[in-house]
Amino acid sequence: MLRGVTARAFRLWKSPCTSAPRRLVSLSVTPQSGLADEKLQIKVQGLNPRQQVTLRVLVEDEKECLFDSCAHYAADNSGTVDLQRDASLGGDFTGVQPMGLLWSLSPSVMEKPYQRLEKRDVHKAPMVLEVLVHKEHTSPRSIPREVAARVKIERLFSGPGVRRIRLREGIVRGSLHLPPGDGPFPGVIDMFGDDGGLVEYRSSLLASRGFAALALPYFAFEDLPPAMTEFQLEYFEEAAKFLSRHPKVRGPGVGVIGTGKGGDLALSMITFLPQVVAAVSISGCCANTAASLTYGDLTIPGLKYNMSRVRISDSAVFDVSEALDDPLHPDNHQCLIPLEKAEGHFLFVVGEDDHIWRSSLYAKAAVKRLRDNGKENFVLLNYPGAGHRIDPPCSPFCLVAIDRVLGVPIFGGGALQAHCQAQEDSWWKIQDFLNRHLT
CATH class of the missing domain: 3.40.50.1820 (Alpha/Beta hydrolase fold, catalytic domain)
Structure with missing residues (x-):
């Protein structure tokens, strides 16, 4: 499970948000379906100026082990966070690292440590990752705040026609x-x-x-x-x-x-x-x-x-x-x-x-x-x-x-x-x- 999160808390957190954000927050991740060696472009828009958010990535491997990562960001004056440009202020990494959320994926704290995220069955289902935006900064070992936006993406290890x-x-x-x-x-x-x-x-x-x-x-x-x-x-x-x-x-x-x-x-x-x-x-x-x-x-x-x-x-x-x-x-x-x-x-x-x-x-x-x-x-x-x-x-x-x-x-x-x-x-x-x- 998520670092420091009980199974019950994780289920509650995964449930739909009950209160709508004041502004319509949008999360774009491109490509939404692409080869696993392709870079991602991640951008959040519709935030308040200088608003603090935590971005997380979640993925389960084929043994149903949960891996996660997180990073802290602050929106610019237009309410935008662009991982191509903006530096992570904390979490699992710091600095401008557009692919840092994938690089830093590791077993969640409730899982057995030292497992490697590795795709073994390459020609069946793609690897599905969920990218989430949480309000405020939360540490990797605490329960995340309210979800402002989320999107699922696919990472393919075998291209079309292979x-x-x-x-x-x-x-x-x-x-x-x-x-x-x-x-x-x-x-x-x-x-x-x-x-x-x-x-x-x-x-x-x-x-x-x-x-x-x-x-x-x-x-x-x-x-x-x-x-x-x-x-x-x-x-x-x-x-x-x-x-x-x-x-x-x-x-x-x-x-x-x-x-x-x-x-x-x-x-x-x-x-x-x-x-x-x-x-x-x-x-x-x-x-x-x-x-x-x-x-x-x-x-x-x-x-x-x-x-x-x-x-x-x-x-x-x-x-x-x-x-x-x-x-x-x-x-x-x-x-x-x-x-x-x-x-x-x-x-x-x-x-x-x-x-x-x-x-x-x-x-x-x-x-x-x-x-x-x-x-x-x-x-x-x-x-x-x-x-x-x-x-x-x-x-x-x-x-x-x-x-x-x-x-x-x-x-x-x-x-x-x-x-x-x-x-x-x-x-x-x-x-x-x-x-x-x-x-």
Whole structure:
């Protein structure tokens, strides 16, 4: 429920207003139905000059967990609040942040903390958010005042005409997302980290932007291995071959994008697989991590974790940033991915405040290795103040999230504005990079 609000109080607050405001207050949010990576324009009109109001956003995820955010504003002399122009005076953020109400969405105080707002079923119902205007300033943990205006909006993770095809092709599992039209389209394999399972929200958004995107799970899904005990590059090779041969995919090569563990898998794919000609590593490592990677007679050991280096805060939040062994230590050189063998192009996207592991340092080491071997086939996007999980734009910032494997809250690092601006900037640059090298 809302921060500090009982279920009964929430129901009363959600009920229609009994007293009409003196002036007709209007709230406009555009687009009212649009892709989840689109910016919103929020404006309130019809207020009294300098009137204080609180803007809130409410949304339930697919597990019926309620997320909310709030910010305080003061109308100008014409009775208008425009989030493109006006600064939040308090609440969950301050300053001029037009998308701050989405960026700061977090579990309401009555919900289990550290949950991540994430769209899992991308092709059924859109994500529905309610934007509300309350009279006066109310703190995030108090019962909000009278509702002056409200509007519901839809955030789509799959654009009109995008098709989703569940994939069981030989040993490969996943889902293929195809844009509308005949194509051919640039093909991209999309992978995430050690949460496992099938994650599709980035693939469906990429398809909405003109890519044939294959969401590729590699463990903890259907008949795939339940845990990361060993990686066989042949599995990823089969996925690359399937996508590059698809009649709606523009060949001859495909791209790959991966976050976290998916990032170092992306680097291994472009290094060893001729079908992969462009790789985007988001918060990845320059070494193979977690478990050994085999490809024919080749084996790259997995860089290990030392849990004795995990720090636990007074609030029982785990900081695992020092747990991974140092890939640059001479004892671990056999775990490094020989990136210099790749003929394609690299894009490294990292946050300097990543607390899952030291991805900024790893990306700089990868760049140095490429340069030392006479390579300039890379772009490095290094974002100060950004944490680990750099998602598509408008995704809420999540400083701490429950790890699905460990079941404990993990500190991801970053600061709200810097992290979300990194998401905004990197998303379009990722697409430019893929379009440039897959054409």
